[in-house]
Amino acid sequence: MASLALIVIGCIAQVVHRQAMITRLLKTDADAVHRDDSLFRFANRQATPLYGEFCQGCHGADMAGDRSRGVPNLNDDDWLYGSGRVSEIERIVLYGIRSGSGKGWNLAVMPAYASAISDRRLAVASLSPGDIRDTVEYLRTLEHKPADVDAAARGHEIFSGRGACYDCHAPDGRGDTAIGAPNLTDDIWLYGDGSRASVFDSIALGHSGSCPARARQLTAWQARALAVYVAGASLPKHP
């Protein structure tokens, strides 16, 4: 009888403790969770199965992503959207990227330049195969790779002019994490291997990768835990 009572008390204590940790997780500043060791461990423990259920299908069990599918690596410190803060990741977990949610990140797409661009909101012109090849040469110079200098000069004109690449990727090609425009100077590729053919394809065919919104499937604390888990995996300074 006494042991049964102990088990019941133990269970109740565990539920109460868990609830207290959940409340703490939600009440603590999202970006400061990793500084609270016990909270950080709790979040990671809770998030591991959630990651397996909701994220692993695309980002992989090792979080390394898949460049053949434009799925970002979550282990490195290169962030396409935001700067890797928990609150930013939490927002992506909840509302996604080009997910159809009004609260998601839906500000820009990479146009397919080898097509008749009819969307008037995109102030860009279609490009010819030669234009794209020139632009690829220019992008190679940004990464200090061998390139055809004359073609690169023409490509620079396109990048800064009628291609309007600068508008998203910034005039210096360093991208803009507010809209998910990748940095083109760092040799980290979201799609393909950075070869001429692969970059040509990216410009010609465009990209608009997406991440589903999970606001309807996850509770607030689960989304927070998942965000802590992802942020923690990418930052070596975290425990």
Added chain:
Amino acid sequence: MTGRFSTLLMAGSAVLGLLVAGYGLFTAKGTVMHRVPPEDAALVNARPILMSDFIAQAENTYTMPFAEVSQERRKTVLASMIHEELYVQRGLELDFPGTDPDTRNALVAAVEQQAVADATTEVPSEAALQSYYAAHQARYASEGTMLLQDFRLTGAAPAADVVEALRRSRASREVIKRYVLEELRPNQGEDFYFAAKIHLGERLFEVARTMGDDAVSDAVSLADGVHILHMIKNNAPAPREYVRAREQVLGDYKRDAAARLRAADEKYLYGKADVQIAAELR
């Protein structure tokens, strides 16, 4: 005596109950909660303002991490969100969805979005995508390219003679000059098929599409004159393997799934609705 007392007690209780109900009805504030759940920043008539939305709003407003947003600014942001929630609730009370076109449009868009949410969030298996790719393989080809010259006859020579001369000389400068051919869009360089179609027009493009490298077409009469094409290089669209086409396949797969869901949703709504149409409009 006891019976009268019981009746009086019952009547008194009924009156008291009615008074409480009346008070509640005419001073209603909705369900009152005395504690804000930890995931919320505030409750407005029991409707939550999510903490994550509040944080995002504060960060977007002041373009800085939430931790750096001062208490005063946080309060300003929260006040504006509470203001918004109150006005949304008031808008519902005033039946804006029934009368205001902008509200109605927003609602329609939101419900349509909701209807396809499953398709948007679904992560299809590779097998499903590959089978979709196999079923629609024609869609997944590279954009063809062509490099050509488009000549318009301006001289008096018969078109057949000009074509023959061009074929024999492989469109030499000398022949072009001799027959006074006007080259349209000279030095244009290589074009994607879609662009060539725009530049040439449907009819000339259909001729060009089937030409081999270094071929000269027959004369084609159009409204603006007689055209002869010299194809320098024609790279026809080539099928793209699944790995390279995957992103497009995924997009098309989801679009198709969304269209199916939208149709099913519409059917469901029509099915459960009582729609009466005026006799003259049936």
